[in-house]
Amino acid sequence: MHRFARDNRVESLVSISRKNAGLRLFGAAVNTVEFTALVGAGSLLAGFLGSLTGLGGGVVIVPLLSLVFHVDLKYAIGAALVSVIATSSGAAAAYVKEGFSNIRVGMFLEIATTIGALVGAALALYLRASVIAVIFGLVLIYSAYTSLRQGPHALENQPPDRIATWLRMDGTFPGEHGLESYHVRGVPLGFAIMFVAGVLSGLLGIGSGAVKVLAMDKAMKLPFKVSTTTSNFMIGVTAAASAGIYLSRGYIDPGLAMPVMLGVLLGSLAGARVLARANVKVLRYVFSGVIGILAIEMIYSGITGGL
Amino acid sequence: MSEMTVRRPDQKMDEIMGLLLRTGVVLAAAIVFVGGVVYLTRHQLPVTNYRVFAGEPVELRTISGILHEALALHGRGLIQLGLLALIATPVARVAFSLFAFLYERDWTYVFVTVLVLGLLVYSLFGGHAG
Numbered sequence: 001m002h003r004f005a006r007d008n009r010v011e012s013l014v015s016i017s018r019k020n021a022g023l024r025l026f027g028a029a030v031n032t033v034e035f036t037a038l039v040g041a042g043s044l045l046a047g048f049l050g051s052l053t054g055l056g057g058g059v060v061i062v063p064l065l066s067l068v069f070h071v072d073l074k075y076a077i078g079a080a081l082v083s084v085i086a087t088s089s090g091a092a093a094a095y096v097k098e099g100f101s102n103i104r105v106g107m108f109l110e111i112a113t114t115i116g117a118l119v120g121a122a123l124a125l126y127l128r129a130s131v132i133a134v135i136f137g138l139v140l141i142y143s144a145y146t147s148l149r150q151g152p153h154a155l156e157n158q159p160p161d162r163i164a165t166w167l168r169m170d171g172t173f174p175g176e177h178g179l180e181s182y183h184v185r186g187v188p189l190g191f192a193i194m195f196v197a198g199v200l201s202g203l204l205g206i207g208s209g210a211v212k213v214l215a216m217d218k219a220m221k222l223p224f225k226v227s228t229t230t231s232n233f234m235i236g237v238t239a240a241a242s243a244g245i246y247l248s249r250g251y252i253d254p255g256l257a258m259p260v261m262l263g264v265l266l267g268s269l270a271g272a273r274v275l276a277r278a279n280v281k282v283l284r285y286v287f288s289g290v291i292g293i294l295a296i297e298m299i300y301s302g303i304t305g306g307l
Numbered sequence: 308m309s310e311m312t313v314r315r316p317d318q319k320m321d322e323i324m325g326l327l328l329r330t331g332v333v334l335a336a337a338i339v340f341v342g343g344v345v346y347l348t349r350h351q352l353p354v355t356n357y358r359v360f361a362g363e364p365v366e367l368r369t370i371s372g373i374l375h376e377a378l379a380l381h382g383r384g385l386i387q388l389g390l391l392a393l394i395a396t397p398v399a400r401v402a403f404s405l406f407a408f409l410y411e412r413d414w415t416y417v418f419v420t421v422l423v424l425g426l427l428v429y430s431l432f433g434g435h436a437g
Binding site: 032033036069070071072074075082085086088089090092093094099103104107108110111114115117118121167168236237239240241242243244245247248249250251252253254255256257258259261262265 | 318320321325326328329331332335336339340342343346347357358359360362363364367368369382383384386387390391393394395396397398400401404413415416419420422423426427429430431432433
């Protein structure tokens, strides 16, 4: 029975591709190996630039797959989500040893992001692709905007906060003169923004690092290094919460996720190696510009029903 | 010498956690890579049409189905197993934090961590077919 159903599906897939005379990209027919190589190369570049500019590779994977490779939005989001877990866990492994991330803040806020991720993954089932594409475009524009606008960070030590003290969130990080301590503030507001970050992550298959940093930087007044590394630390857990649902719903296709995950992972590792020597400023402008264009195209395709 | 004594209390925990994350990602990537090689060398069909969403078959979206397909050394099953290992990596990190907080007798954070772990387990095993 089981086997029969599967054969049926394979048959129908074959007939669909026969009807379209195979998949065509840039006007040429491609086979599975060529398709995998092209997606892998695109993911490699996305991971490399994403890690160099700090924007993350996952954020361009969905527009790349849906706009360039004409992949259905559900498959694209599933594949991007998997690559987000890989890069976040890979980077967190390096950061956690340096002692910047605040594990208590991260774990407490993960309640908000995982609930948000489950809500977002559930919403993805009910929202139309056009709506998701428009939300995606707006989030892309916000990400590009925050990466360009790098305001000064308030470094004066904050007074202690009642809730943060009760939750023992105050911490230390290795500064120029040994360990520097800091107080955490604005826990309820940070928690609320983290819920939104979780919803966006589950709905769009991104890490939503920009929103997470906003919560910890602006609302909770964490030192910059602490908020960025703690955000990275949390992205993997948030993405894992929605990835479980995406996997059991059949949105994660192995043939597509394989080149995306390996490409983004290798690209971001290479990016982290080059980071110390590169002049990132120009690159950040270029990459933000690319993201801006992709954002407008996502919104346009969403409104005109091209996705 | 004085610099050596500046050890943060959670340093040991951080080191184990870093090792755990790195091992998980490397293991997952290796399984996905092997599965990818099998998939590409044996895949005789024309490229899957990703333009039309069909959803994965049952054996590639449940944990028991994926294990079965991977043990049969099917390329797509092996890739899914690697992706499952990848999804399990942050979950394992949270589980490890639970032991660390239990060891420190930090009951507030034991509760917080159990809650996060419960949500993750619900996502993976909740059965959201639909």
